[in-house]
Amino acid sequence: MFNVKLKFNSVSEIVGNTDIGLLVLTDEEEKRQLTITCDKFMIHEFSIRTIKSDITKDRLPEAIGQVLKVGCMNIEVRIYDIIDGEYQATIFDKIAQVSTNIRVSDSILLATTCDIPIYIDDELMKAQSVKYVKGQNRMSLPVNALTDEMLKTSLDNAIKEENYEMAQYLSEEIKRRKQN
Incomplete structure (x- = not known):
C-alpha cells in the first residue's frame, strides 16, 4: 500500500567519492528518512535547482512540469521495491491506472521540479528508513541500499x-x- 508520502529534503555527496551522491527524503512529519544513492550527474541537476536562477527554466523536468500543469494527468511517483541496491520506482497515472518504470533519482527530480507527490510502500519504508534528525551531518544507509x-x-x-x-x-x- 503506497500510503507514506515523502518529501525531498536534501542532496549531498559522499565524502571521498564525488561520483556518488545521496538524496535524502523524509516522511511528511520528518520522523523517518530514506536515503537513495544517485550519480554525479543527478547531484548536479539537484544542485543547480537549489540556486534561484533561470538556468533550469528550459530543462526537461521543468518543461514536462509545465505540460503536466495544463494537461489532465493526475500522476504520482511510487517507490515500490529495492533490488540489488537500487530502489525501483514508477510514475503512476491515477486516471488511466497505468504506470511506467523510471530510475528512482529521475523520478525524484521530476517530482520535486513539477510538484508531483512521492509515495512509498509502507513496509518498504519501515524496512529501509532510519530516524530523521534535523541538521545531522551523518546518516545511516542500509547495506541493501x-x-x-x-x-x-x-x-x-x-x-x-x-x-x-x-x-x-x-x-x-x-x-x-x-x-x-
Whole structure:
C-alpha cells in the first residue's frame, strides 16, 4: 500500500567519492528518512535547482512540469521495491491506472521540479528508513541500499581499515546478491 508520502529534503555527496551522491527524503512529519544513492550527474541537476536562477527554466523536468500543469494527468511517483541496491520506482497515472518504470533519482527530480507527490510502500519504508534528525551531518544507509559498485568499494575500505566484522558483513551481502 503506497500510503507514506515523502518529501525531498536534501542532496549531498559522499565524502571521498564525488561520483556518488545521496538524496535524502523524509516522511511528511520528518520522523523517518530514506536515503537513495544517485550519480554525479543527478547531484548536479539537484544542485543547480537549489540556486534561484533561470538556468533550469528550459530543462526537461521543468518543461514536462509545465505540460503536466495544463494537461489532465493526475500522476504520482511510487517507490515500490529495492533490488540489488537500487530502489525501483514508477510514475503512476491515477486516471488511466497505468504506470511506467523510471530510475528512482529521475523520478525524484521530476517530482520535486513539477510538484508531483512521492509515495512509498509502507513496509518498504519501515524496512529501509532510519530516524530523521534535523541538521545531522551523518546518516545511516542500509547495506541493501548500496549498489554493487558501492559494496565492493566499501568492502575494500573495510579490509584496508582492518574492520573485519564489517568486511564479513559486506562480503555476505555480495554473496547473497550473486546467488540471487
